[in-house]
Amino acid sequence: MAETTEQYRTRISQIKTSIENEPRIVKMRDDIAEGISKTGNRQADIEVRQDTLEDDFVAVQQDASSASPSGAEVAVARAGYNTLNGRLTAKEQEIVAQFTRTGTYFTDVGGVGDGVTDNTEALKEFVSLGGNLVVPEGTYMLRADFYEIASNTKLFFINNATLKLLPHNASNYSILQCKGVDNVLIVKPQIDGSKADNLATSGEWGHGIDILNSTKVKVIHPIVRNTFGDGIYIGHDYFGTSLKETEDVDIIRPLIDGSRRNGLSLCSGRRINVIYPTFKNITDVNPKAGIDIEPEGEGPLKPILEHVLIDSPVFENCTVGIDHNLFNLMDRDLGVDIVIRNPTFINCSHPLMFRPLTGKLGGSISISKPIMRGTLKDVLHVDNYCTRDTPHVTIDRPEIYGFNLSGSQDEFYNHCFTFLKLSTTTDPVDIGNFSIINPYIEDNNNGAFKLLFASAGGVKKIGNVKIVNPEIKTTNLLQNFVRDNPDLQIIDGLDSMVLKDPYFTHDIAQTLATQVTNPDASVWNTYTSTDANIPYGHKVKFRVVKNMRMTFRPTGGIVGYSGANKGIYSETVGSMIELIYLGKWYVENKAGEWLVET
Numbered sequence: 023m024a025e026t027t028e029q030y031r032t033r034i035s036q037i038k039t040s041i042e043n044e045p046r047i048v049k050m051r052d053d054i055a056e057g058i059s060k061t062g063n064r065q066a067d068i069e070v071r072q073d074t075l076e077d078d079f080v081a082v083q084q085d086a087s088s089a090s091p092s093g094a095e096v097a098v099a100r101a102g103y104n105t106l107n108g109r110l111t112a113k114e115q116e117i118v119a120q121f122t123r124t125g126t127y128f129t130d131v132g133g134v135g136d137g138v139t140d141n142t143e144a145l146k147e148f149v150s151l152g153g154n155l156v157v158p159e160g161t162y163m164l165r166a167d168f169y170e171i172a173s174n175t176k177l178f179f180i181n182n183a184t185l186k187l188l189p190h191n192a193s194n195y196s197i198l199q200c201k202g203v204d205n206v207l208i209v210k211p212q213i214d215g216s217k218a219d220n221l222a223t224s225g226e227w228g229h230g231i232d233i234l235n236s237t238k239v240k241v242i243h244p245i246v247r248n249t250f251g252d253g254i255y256i257g258h259d260y261f262g263t264s265l266k267e268t269e270d271v272d273i274i275r276p277l278i279d280g281s282r283r284n285g286l287s288l289c290s291g292r293r294i295n296v297i298y299p300t301f302k303n304i305t306d307v308n309p310k311a312g313i314d315i316e317p318e319g320e321g322p323l324k325p326i327l328e329h330v331l332i333d334s335p336v337f338e339n340c341t342v343g344i345d346h347n348l349f350n351l352m353d354r355d356l357g358v359d360i361v362i363r364n365p366t367f368i369n370c371s372h373p374l375m376f377r378p379l380t381g382k383l384g385g386s387i388s389i390s391k392p393i394m395r396g397t398l399k400d401v402l403h404v405d406n407y408c409t410r411d412t413p414h415v416t417i418d419r420p421e422i423y424g425f426n427l428s429g430s431q432d433e434f435y436n437h438c439f440t441f442l443k444l445s446t447t448t449d450p451v452d453i454g455n456f457s458i459i460n461p462y463i464e465d466n467n468n469g470a471f472k473l474l475f476a477s478a479g480g481v482k483k484i485g486n487v488k489i490v491n492p493e494i495k496t497t498n499l500l501q502n503f504v505r506d507n508p509d510l511q512i513i514d515g516l517d518s519m520v521l522k523d524p525y526f527t528h529d530i531a532q533t534l535a536t537q538v539t540n541p542d543a544s545v546w547n548t549y550t551s552t553d554a555n556i557p558y559g560h561k562v563k564f565r566v567v568k569n570m571r572m573t574f575r576p577t578g579g580i581v582g583y584s585g586a587n588k589g590i591y592s593e594t595v596g597s598m599i600e601l602i603y604l605g606k607w608y609v610e611n612k613a614g615e616w617l618v619e620t
Contacts, residue, residue, distance in 0.1 A: 254273060285311070316347040384413065
């Protein structure tokens, strides 16, 4: 017997409750697959179907096109589409088409989408109505002002309906604002802040969408361009008196392009999900970040930042990809929980930046499988992020394809991973608290490849920093580790990691008796030394453990074996050679076949 509408309503409610209780979707895949696969055949009313769609967007957060432990269930949910994203897009279009036949249309209450008429007063009244609202096709011109949406509003934009600002001279506005409200859904808004037509020269508060002191807000598929401040701002009223926390906010598949300040500012909230976002061309006013994680506010309600998920973001041509500036949370007995999954950074100056944090803050920050391509300066930039009582940062399996492509000579920014202490900071803190797991790094052949840097501005120690199992592909490595401060200490196994690295230049090793093997080598097996930098009495042992050539090529040659700038090599597994530097290199012991370069 076919399922009745009431039975369907009950089942959907159960699925929704299950999903809400398991936001990370640990064990509810069967329910999700069943709910999505059957939704298209039901005739329940539009409200129920829309609620189901909203939950589907949040519940199914990863692309189903790749295999996973739950791949079979997700394949069912895809219902014949190439990806679950495609299934959700089709479902969105179907339900939007049905929903918009029943809502109140902006054009029926005075809206004119001719790209000329001023719709300011009409839109203010319209979004304050609440209920089911529809903005049809057209370009609706507005003055730079604040357009506050009422609680319990579902606001649909169809056929690329666009809100666009008239020429103005304003640094503070919000084109769509959720302030002190609950239960708001906004679907497919297109917003144009007309940045080029703004005569203001200072300020940074002209936002596309504001979510302040509000709960249960979902924004699906927003396209926000050319705002004077941020594309989207999530937090609370900066100077307001409300004590209401911002909670349960989902921003799904946004495209933010050309914002003057940040693409998305995440300034306060709890249970914030940002799913499949894209940020482009954020380069004008500091911080110039795709996402700026910066808790702030001067009113009685102090900022929080708990349970934040950023899934599969793309950053293209942004000065900073993700900026972490958490100082307003420290010394308040708080913690953060920030999870960033599968980010991609393309042509960004600084994909990941961490600002000073010298007080106590609990929690953790996890960044998994980031991909960085064409980085203009450093991939990871850490300023005064101290080791004591701060959230540990884990960067798992980063893939780095070139960096410092700008050719910068600025020693603070032209490395791969930069850890430094600002010279303006007097607190003698240790910098670090990072784990970089299984990084894959390809050199860009510009001669500026440096893995770790610490400034001479008072750093005493880099602490609790681990770089585990690096794989480095390079043809022109100048220095692995730069130590500009004689008091600098690198702890937690970084020295031993250097010895596993298949590339050495100026300093052949860190101790007076060091084994150098090639377990991690692939095709680059040449070890060089500048003899002037080698201490007298320095010893080194080379051992071949893979069927690949290992070469040692000192600038002065090897006495009795090779002349200047000529090395010795072996390709025989098990070969070993021990050398000592006594003003020149001498062989002390060897086994196996070692040949002289010609």
